[in-house]
Amino acid sequence: MDDTELFAKLLGITVPWRVTRVSVNVPAERIDVWVEEAVGTMFPCPTCREPVSVYDHTAEQVWRHLDTCQCRTYVHARLPRTTCPVDGVKQVPAPWAEARSQYTRLFETRVIDTCRECDVSGVMRLLATTWDATWGVLTRAVARGLARKPKRVPTRLGIDEKAIRKGHHYETLVCDLERGTVEGVVDDRTQASLEAYFHQFTQEELATVEAIAMDMWEPYILATHACVPDAGTKIVFDRYHATCYVTAAVDKVRRQEHKVLAAEGDERLKGTRYLWLWNAERIPEWRRAEFEAVKRTELKTSRAWAIKEALRGFWDYVYPKCAEKYFTAWYFWATHSRLAPIIEAAKTLRRHLPNLLTYFTHGITNAMAEGINSKIQTVKLMACGYRNREHYKTAIYFHCGGLDLYPRPEAA
Numbered sequence: 125m126d127d128t129e130l131f132a133k134l135l136g137i138t139v140p141w142r143v144t145r146v147s148v149n150v151p152a153e154r155i156d157v158w159v160e161e162a163v164g165t166m167f168p169c170p171t172c173r174e175p176v177s178v179y180d181h182t183a184e185q186v187w188r189h190l191d192t193c194q195c196r197t198y199v200h201a202r203l204p205r206t207t208c209p210v211d212g213v214k215q216v217p218a219p220w221a222e223a224r225s226q227y228t229r230l231f232e233t234r235v236i237d238t239c240r241e242c243d244v245s246g247v248m249r250l251l252a253t254t255w256d257a258t259w260g261v262l263t264r265a266v267a268r269g270l271a272r273k274p275k276r277v278p279t280r281l282g283i284d285e286k287a288i289r290k291g292h293h294y295e296t297l298v299c300d301l302e303r304g305t306v307e308g309v310v311d312d313r314t315q316a317s318l319e320a321y322f323h324q325f326t327q328e329e330l331a332t333v334e335a336i337a338m339d340m341w342e343p344y345i346l347a348t349h350a351c352v353p354d355a356g357t358k359i360v361f362d363r364y365h366a367t368c369y370v371t372a373a374v375d376k377v378r379r380q381e382h383k384v385l386a387a388e389g390d391e392r393l394k395g396t397r398y399l400w401l402w403n404a405e406r407i408p409e410w411r412r413a414e415f416e417a418v419k420r421t422e423l424k425t426s427r428a429w430a431i432k433e434a435l436r437g438f439w440d441y442v443y444p445k446c447a448e449k450y451f452t453a454w455y456f457w458a459t460h461s462r463l464a465p466i467i468e469a470a471k472t473l474r475r476h477l478p479n480l481l482t483y484f485t486h487g488i489t490n491a492m493a494e495g496i497n498s499k500i501q502t503v504k505l506m507a508c509g510y511r512n513r514e515h516y517k518t519a520i521y522f523h524c525g526g527l528d529l530y531p532r533p534e535a536a
């Protein structure tokens with residue numbers, strides 16, 4: 125077998141294409157392979173598929189391929205342009221590469237696999253690719269994945285907001301809680317953002333949504349009511365987010381009280397912040413005694429803490445009626461605590477109670493998308509690349525979209 129035959133086999137070049145020349149430069153660790161179509165070949169017109177003859181050729185193009193041993197390998201070709209009586213002059217696509225790519229499909233596949241394991245600069249170091257070309261591969265991979273994805277509405281959705289870094293612009297993420305995939309990434313966290321996701325579906329399709337987990341965020345609530353039939357019975361406010369309101373209230377009470385005590389020289393609350401915020405069982409062993417001691421003293425913070433801990437019992441119920449009864453009792457206690465932040469938090473929860481109680485019917489939280497959240501953390505750690513918002517979205521779809529990313533020739 126000579127060089128040209130070997131490389132035709134390795135590259136998967138088949139009739140009418142053939143390898144005409146191979147140049148091996150061992151000191152430079154480089155191999156160049158030239159490919160041409162057989163003389164007189166008719167190609168299907170790229171538009172109407174009728175066989176038509178070659179009109180002329182483009183200038184020579186070069187595609188990087190997988191390395192051959194230690195040698196970087198490049199494929200060279202002048203692509204034919206056909207002339208069709210109906211459609212005119214059209215360029216025949218290279219069977220080994222995607223349009224507008226400087227890499228062969230096999231090399232793009234390698235870039236995709238490598239990027240699953242490390243960040244873009246890691247890909248660049250391992251494969252000696254450029255920043256722009258690497259992002260080109262990822263962008264095309266996501267575009268084809270999204271185009272191949274069957275259009276369907278998940279039955280259990282999670283809606284969450286993510287910022288690259290604190291204070292940066294937000295993206296709204298729509299997740300399929302059953303599959304653990306990100307279904308949509310839209311700019312900002314406005315009512316219009318979420319509506320943009322819903323609007324790609326018909327009313328009948330949206331009626332198949334059974335439950336939607338979200339934070340108590342007004343724009344999301346409004347968008348869901350505007351788009352999803354029977355939204356009132358389907359929205360489930362995320363229990364962790366709801367709990368956060370009360371936890372934040374405890375912190376506020378502690379800060380206010382600490383200020384007053386410290387002014388009188390009483391430093392009891394100093395350095396105790398997290399003791400009050402953690403769930404009781406998460407307090408580290410070595411700080412338990414300290415916490416028990418400070419908790420027993422007559423403090424507003426202790427009362428606020430007890431109210432917060434009591435709310436956790438709410439989520440243990442199975443039946444909405446029983447949970448509601450428990451909440452009513454808790455609410456009475458909280459609103460009679462004479463602790464303004466706690467009263468305010470309790471009122472917020474009561475205002476949203478119907479969609480806190482839906483938790484007992486649907487049993488969903490945004491934390492169910494835990495796999496997604498940990499992957500998003502990884503995506504954020506690679507944040508050096510995401511000064512560009514489109515790159516950030518591409519990376520989320522790439523790692524969390526559950527998409528079919530690989531290039532392959534289209535069926536003729």
Ligand SMILES: [Zn+2]
Pocket residue numbers: 169170171172173174208209210211212
């Ligand atoms: Zn044609």
